[in-house]
Amino acid sequence: xxxxxxxxxxxxxxxxxxxxxxxxxxxxxxxxxxxxxxxxxxxxxxxxxxxxxxxxxxxxxxxxxxxxxxxxxxxxxxxxxxxxxxxxxxxxxxxxxxxxxxxxxxxxxxxxxxxxxxxxxxxxxxxxxxxxxxxxxxxxxxxxxxxxxxxxxxxxxxxxxxxxxxxxxxxxxxxxxxxxxxxxxxxxxxxxxxxxxxxxxxxxxxxxxxxxxxxxxxxxxxxxxxxxxxxxxxxxxxxxxxxxxxxxxxxxxxxxxxxxxxxxxxxxxxxxxxxxxxxxxxxxxxxxxxxxxxxx
Numbered sequence: 001x002x003x004x005x006x007x008x009x010x011x012x013x014x015x016x017x018x019x020x021x022x023x024x025x026x027x028x029x030x031x032x033x034x035x036x037x038x039x040x041x042x043x044x045x046x047x048x049x050x051x052x053x054x055x056x057x058x059x060x061x062x063x064x065x066x067x068x069x070x071x072x073x074x075x076x077x078x079x080x081x082x083x084x085x086x087x088x089x090x091x092x093x094x095x096x097x098x099x100x101x102x103x104x105x106x107x108x109x110x111x112x113x114x115x116x117x118x119x120x121x122x123x124x125x126x127x128x129x130x131x132x133x134x135x136x137x138x139x140x141x142x143x144x145x146x147x148x149x150x151x152x153x154x155x156x157x158x159x160x161x162x163x164x165x166x167x168x169x170x171x172x173x174x175x176x177x178x179x180x181x182x183x184x185x186x187x188x189x190x191x192x193x194x195x196x197x198x199x200x201x202x203x204x205x206x207x208x209x210x211x212x213x214x215x216x217x218x219x220x221x222x223x224x225x226x227x228x229x230x231x232x233x234x235x236x237x238x239x240x241x242x243x244x245x246x247x248x249x250x251x252x253x254x255x256x257x258x259x260x261x262x263x264x265x266x267x268x269x270x271x272x273x274x275x276x277x278x279x280x281x282x283x284x285x286x287x288x289x290x291x292x293x294x295x296x
Contacts, residue, residue, distance in 0.1 A: 001083040001112070001169060005030060007075060007099060009040035012116055013088035015144025018044045021068040022057070022145075023173050029071050030078040037071040044069070047145055075099065076106040083108075084169070086138055088116040091241045096120060097128040104129035112162055114138040119189050119242040121249070122155035122182045132157035136166050139186065140175075142234070150175045155182050184249030189242050196239055197258055199227035203278075203294070204260040210278045210294045228278040229288070232271030240265050269293075 002025060006017045009031035017029045017040070031037050048062040057065075072078040079085050085103050089095055096115060103113050113135045115125055126135035137153025150170040154163050163179060170177035180187045199213050208216070214226020231239050240257050247255040264270075264277065269291070271277030279288040 001165070002026065003082045003084075004028070005079045005082040005085040006088055007031070007078075007085065007103070008088035008090070008116075009033070009036040009071075010088070010090070012140060012142060012144060014040035014043050015047075015142065016086055016088055016116065016140055017069055018047060018065070018145050019140075019173055019175075022048075022061075022065045025068065027069045028078040028082065029069055030073070030075055031071075032073055034071075034073055037073070041066070041069070041071065051145075075102045079103055079107045079111070081108065082111055084112045084114060086114045086116060091118060091120065091238055093120050093124070093245075096125055100125055100128045100135070104131060110134075112136065112165065114166065116140055118238070119185045119193075119245040121184070122153050122158065126155045126157060133159040134162055136162055137182070137186070138166060138170070139188065141188075148174075148176045149188075150177045151186055151188055152177045152179045153182050153186050154179065184246040185242060190246065193239060193242050193246065194254060196227045196231045196234075197243055197255075197261065200231070200258040200261050203228065204258050209296065210290045232277035232279055232281075234271070235273055236261060236270045236277050237265050 004020045004025045005028040006013050007030045009029055017027045021027045029037065029040060048065060051057045052059060052062055085107055087096060087099050089099055096117060100113060113129060115137055116139055117137060118139055122135060122137045126132035129135055132155065135155055136158050139151035139153060141147035141149045152163065152166050167177045167179060185193060202208055202213055203210060210228050214228050217223045217226045240261055243255055243257040268274060269276050272281055275281050275283060276291050278291060278294060280291045281288050
């Protein structure tokens with residue numbers, strides 16, 4: 001698998017393209033928005049500059065990495081000669097199925113179709129294709145160039161050979177793949193999201209403030225980032241979407257999203273990407289302070 005396509009040029013998509021290109025793979029980065037593609041290349045360029053500054057790569061390697069990334073706005077053109085296509089679009093079930101139908105139509109018969117979904121059923125996504133045995137979950141962690149884990153999710157029909165190839169490929173990217181089965185939230189978010197949701201419930205019920213809750217988890221449980229700040233970093237809309245997938249999939253009250261989270265998403269307070277969630281973020285200095293709504 002030498003020729004890769006990545007669909008979606010957002011935070012996850014540009015990070016996945018970055019990692020593949022840095023490891024010698026030719027990448028077609030595809031997005032319907034040319035502006036998103038321009039921003040993605042600028043982000044990759046900045047991240048590579050950081051790696052040069054740290055001595056991880058040199059200027060020549062940076063140039064070679066950027067040279068391996070080709071941007072395109074049409075799925076049909078971008079996937080027709082690819083060995084692996086990784087979908088990294090918004091965490092919207094219907095959008096993902098639509099993309100997979102188009103991928104399946106235009107990709108070579110032998111191509112593996114992967115999704116970076118963080119919670120949506122691989123089996124359900126695969127059912128939109130004529131090759132469910134070649135559909136797999138390849139859930140990278142954010143930020144992709146830094147985080148080692150790749151959660152490799154087998155759908156009901158995913159073949160063992162496809163799973164083995166993706167596990168091996170992940171290792172060649174310098175990642176540590178972990179194989180899991182296809183149930184809502186998989187392993188990572190089935191454990192993480194209820195913790196984040198419980199932290200929001202704890203805030204909602206007035207047990208502690210934003211900073212107090214995060215401090216307890218950082219100092220008491222040795223978490224590098226408190227759950228409320230982590231929710232801001234992930235995106236509160238993404239957290240809500242994942243919780244709803246798990247609530248719908250399992251039908252258990254413990255996965256029901258906290259009303260405070262629902263209200264914050266409705267208000268457009270999505271965390272770092274909008275400048276405010278549980279904290280307010282200064283885009284220039286990158287400093288944070290508790291959002292006005294939660295100040296005592």
